[in-house]
Amino acid sequence: MKLTVNGIEREIESPPLTPLLFVLREELEVTSPKAGCQQGGCGACTVLVDGDPRRSCLTAVAAVAGAEITTAEGIGAPEELAPVQQAFTHHYAAQCGFCTAGMLVAAHAYVEGGGTDDRHAISEALAGHVCRCTGYVKIIDAVAAAARGDSFDLAVTAEGQYTTMQSGGGS
Amino acid sequence: MKAVGARLPRYDGVAHVTGRTVFVDDVRIPGTLWVKALRSPAHHADVKGLDVRKAESAKGVHAVITWKDVPLLEYGHLSALGIPADEPLLAKDDVRYKGQPIALVAAEDEETALEAVEAIELDLEEKPALFDVRKAFDADAPRVHHWGNWYPHFEAEMDRRQIRKGDVDRAFDEADAIVQGVYRPAAIEHVPLETQVCQVVPEPNGRLTIYSCTQALYFSLGVVAAHLQVPLNKLKLVGGTVGGGFGGKVDTATETMCSLLALKSGRPVKWRWTREEEFLCSSTRAPWHMEIADAVSKDGWILGRKMLTLHDSGGYARFSPYGLTKHSFHHTGAYTIPNLSFDGYVVFTNRVPTTAMRGFGVTSVSFATETHMSRIADVLGLDPFEVRLRNANRIGDTSPNGVVYTDPSTVPTIQAIAEHLGHELSADYRTMTNAKREGELLPEHLVAQLGNPEDH
Numbered sequence: 001m002k003l004t005v006n007g008i009e010r011e012i013e014s015p016p017l018t019p020l021l022f023v024l025r026e027e028l029e030v031t032s033p034k035a036g037c038q039q040g041g042c043g044a045c046t047v048l049v050d051g052d053p054r055r056s057c058l059t060a061v062a063a064v065a066g067a068e069i070t071t072a073e074g075i076g077a078p079e080e081l082a083p084v085q086q087a088f089t090h091h092y093a094a095q096c097g098f099c100t101a102g103m104l105v106a107a108h109a110y111v112e113g114g115g116t117d118d119r120h121a122i123s124e125a126l127a128g129h130v131c132r133c134t135g136y137v138k139i140i141d142a143v144a145a146a147a148r149g150d151s152f153d154l155a156v157t158a159e160g161q162y163t164t165m166q167s168g169g170g171s
Numbered sequence: 172m173k174a175v176g177a178r179l180p181r182y183d184g185v186a187h188v189t190g191r192t193v194f195v196d197d198v199r200i201p202g203t204l205w206v207k208a209l210r211s212p213a214h215h216a217d218v219k220g221l222d223v224r225k226a227e228s229a230k231g232v233h234a235v236i237t238w239k240d241v242p243l244l245e246y247g248h249l250s251a252l253g254i255p256a257d258e259p260l261l262a263k264d265d266v267r268y269k270g271q272p273i274a275l276v277a278a279e280d281e282e283t284a285l286e287a288v289e290a291i292e293l294d295l296e297e298k299p300a301l302f303d304v305r306k307a308f309d310a311d312a313p314r315v316h317h318w319g320n321w322y323p324h325f326e327a328e329m330d331r332r333q334i335r336k337g338d339v340d341r342a343f344d345e346a347d348a349i350v351q352g353v354y355r356p357a358a359i360e361h362v363p364l365e366t367q368v369c370q371v372v373p374e375p376n377g378r379l380t381i382y383s384c385t386q387a388l389y390f391s392l393g394v395v396a397a398h399l400q401v402p403l404n405k406l407k408l409v410g411g412t413v414g415g416g417f418g419g420k421v422d423t424a425t426e427t428m429c430s431l432l433a434l435k436s437g438r439p440v441k442w443r444w445t446r447e448e449e450f451l452c453s454s455t456r457a458p459w460h461m462e463i464a465d466a467v468s469k470d471g472w473i474l475g476r477k478m479l480t481l482h483d484s485g486g487y488a489r490f491s492p493y494g495l496t497k498h499s500f501h502h503t504g505a506y507t508i509p510n511l512s513f514d515g516y517v518v519f520t521n522r523v524p525t526t527a528m529r530g531f532g533v534t535s536v537s538f539a540t541e542t543h544m545s546r547i548a549d550v551l552g553l554d555p556f557e558v559r560l561r562n563a564n565r566i567g568d569t570s571p572n573g574v575v576y577t578d579p580s581t582v583p584t585i586q587a588i589a590e591h592l593g594h595e596l597s598a599d600y601r602t603m604t605n606a607k608r609e610g611e612l613l614p615e616h617l618v619a620q621l622g623n624p625e626d627h
Binding site: 037039041104130 | 180187188191192193194196361364366413416445
């Protein structure tokens with residue numbers, strides 16, 4: 001069984017009924033999709049399967065064999081942000097960041113699919129995604145900006161650092 | 172002051188939107204064991220038997236811990252402030268809330284850990300449970316806590332947080348009306364998108380590296396060191412990346428137990444709570460029961476307040492005595508009331524222990540006092556904005572606990588709210604400032620409470 005994840009084709013060793021979320025996180029070490037509830041309720045595990053948002057926690061890997069999987073890592077790198085990533089950064093739509101990767105791929109699919117800046121339509125498109133920090137207003141602002149094709153001066157923001165837990169070593 | 176009014180990038184913004192941020196659950200450590208907990212299925216019970224031998228000998232299980240494995244079983248989150256400990260890290264003689272941890276397993280994978288938890292033999296003798304703080308004081312109420320049904324260790328071993336100011340009986344004698352209200356905000360679960368999660372790595376140099384999602388790294392450092400009875404330099408905590416906390420990640424929920432399992436198994440361990448565990452077993456914002464009776468004059472002065480607060484602490488004290496203390500200091504809200512009688516109790520029930528959430532102890536009392544201000548205006552037939560401005564904190568007024576206000580913001584805040592809502596204030600109130608009281612706004616009943624802001 002094969003998957004193409006963020007443009008890289010990989011042979012999958014996990015059993016066929018393994019949730020796609022587990023395959024991504026534990027076998028392929030692609031960690032932006034999160035195990036927020038593992039019941040399909042929070043949206044933090046959302047990835048794009050052939051361009052469509054799917055809950056990876058409820059998707060058996062065999063059901064998407066051969067598909068193109070896209071996660072937040074694959075939408076755009078720090079030095080080459082996609083429009084929704086620029087908009088999320090500019091509008092402060094990511095706060096703690098835990099829901100962001102799922103929210104962002106759904107927003108990307110919405111914008112790529114020709115979604116407009118209509119706030120109601122954006123709310124519908126992101127309805128299955130829970131965020132406890134922002135109150136959603138900034139997220140909807142960001143998606144609307146990306147849908148309009150707003151441009152941002154991200155000369156400064158693109159230099160933002162990674163927040164990475166340093167590995168142990170005990171020193 | 173370069174940052175004020177400027178657009179500054181979040182230092183972690185780009186990492187968040189490109190999926191590069193590494194949260195605790197994303198740290199990859201080869202050979203990590205999964206952790207699962209045996210939690211109390213009962214709200215209230217005595218532990219009659221606990222046998223983990225089958226779980227310990229199961230294939231793929233590397234360590235099982237119970238209360239016997241904890242060097243210092245009871246250590247309170249406020250022990251460093253002299254508040255005595257009451258909660259065992261793992262249940263010993265009794266369980267006081269559904270979901271209380273009793274034993275933990277570290278195994279090769281999640282399924283093996285779950286099967287080992289199932290293999291633990293637990294014998295509980297259930298007891299009647301108490302869920303309603305209003306019944307905690309009844310003679311026939313179930314006894315929840317070894318200290319009794321309410322916290323008895325405030326200063327001078329008082330069993331309540333008590334405030335007395337002025338002469339409240341005289342205020343009630345002189346009142347034109349008594350306005351009463353009962354306010355009962357419910358428990359709230361924080362629901363961070365990141366559930367409680369921890370990874371602990373035993374290092375060859377004898378230290379433990381602890382990856383923690385805590386909001387309070389140094390609290391956790393002290394708590395883990397105390398339970399383990401090791402010096403702080405044996406622990407390296409790695410934190411700062413929190414997938415939502417809101418107060419719910421102040422309690423040290425996982426780090427100590429994972430550290431014990433890492434030490435016992437000699438392997439790295441990871442414990443990630445399920446969403447169900449997060450809802451059932453993680454601490455919540457407390458439910459509160461607040462009764463207010465105010466002595467008021469017909470022109471809208473609050474002459475005195477009597478207040479009773481019952482703070483639902485759940486099965487153990489944790490931070491609740493501190494939360495109730497903050498609550499008591501704020502029980503007049505943003506207003507000055509010279510005559511006070513406040514009694515607040517930290518009440519134990521068979522609910523999950525409660526904790527901080529956004530304005531710990533104060534949010535509840537703000538809800539009650541602001542609702543009550545509007546109720547007073549309603550009863551007296553007065554403008555609710557003007558009742559607030561009349562009684563608003565001014566320079567020189569004193570708080571319930573005797574702090575002299577030097578720059579209170581009630582007046583401009585209420586004026587701004589009125590303006591934004593298009594609410595017309597009369598000229599006196601529109602031009603009011605927070606300057607020291609004088610003239611009509613310094614009635615006789617407020618003279619004695621005045622302090623000197625210069626002394627502050």
